[in-house]
């Protein structure tokens with residue numbers, strides 16, 4: 001066997017962390033918009049993000065603490081109980097990365113990144129008009145995980161918006177039109193440009209053993 005085997009717990013974080021992160025790829029990106037209690041909008045990307053339940057529809061996002069304090073996104077969700085997940089298409093990668101800068105809480109990052117905020121329908125945080133899919137979410141549960149704590153936020157999707165240009169003939173989202181962006185390790189990203197199809201094996205007949 002020519003595998004290299006790692007005892008992650010015995011490794012320095014500066015070595016283990018990038019190893020861990022460059023292996024779990026590609027990760028979808030939740031580009032999350034929130035507002036603070038004064039209504040100032042915030043946007044930031046998070047790739048420790050995924051769909052985690054379908055009944056009800058839940059998403060989970062892991063937001064690291066900064067010097068022990070909640071990042072603005074986590075603080076706003078904690079205070080207001082609401083957020084919007086904007087899905088990142090290939091034409092907004094640069095703007096998405098721009099919103100990851102550590103701005104002061106009173107800076108409107110949507111405006112700063114030259115993006116267009118549009119109203120949501122059920123929650124106060126705005127949607128990013130340049131994003132083709134939006135999920136309006138209400139806070140379902142918050143968990144504090146780990147030693148250098150992260151806030152794991154679980155949100156219930158209460159409304160979804162899909163831009164006409166990415167709606168397929170069957171009414172679902174068309175990955176080829178969406179060209180979603182995923183995070184790899186380092187500062188690398190993948191744009192889904194090639195979609196392959198593989199039908200799943202048929203289910204065994206329920207009447208046979």
Ligand SMILES: Cc1cc2nc3c(=O)[nH]c(=O)nc-3n(C[C@H](O)[C@H](O)[C@H](O)COP(=O)(O)O)c2cc1C
Pocket residue numbers: 029042043044045046047048049062063064065071072073074096097099100101102103183
């Ligand atoms: C593509 C991308 C993915 C990121 N994923 C995460 C993540 O999953 N968790 C996290 O805590 N920070 C992540 N970050 C860093 C945050 O976006 C960054 O800390 C940002 O400043 C947080 O903004 P806020 O303080 O307005 O919430 C990511 C950055 C980029 C560019």
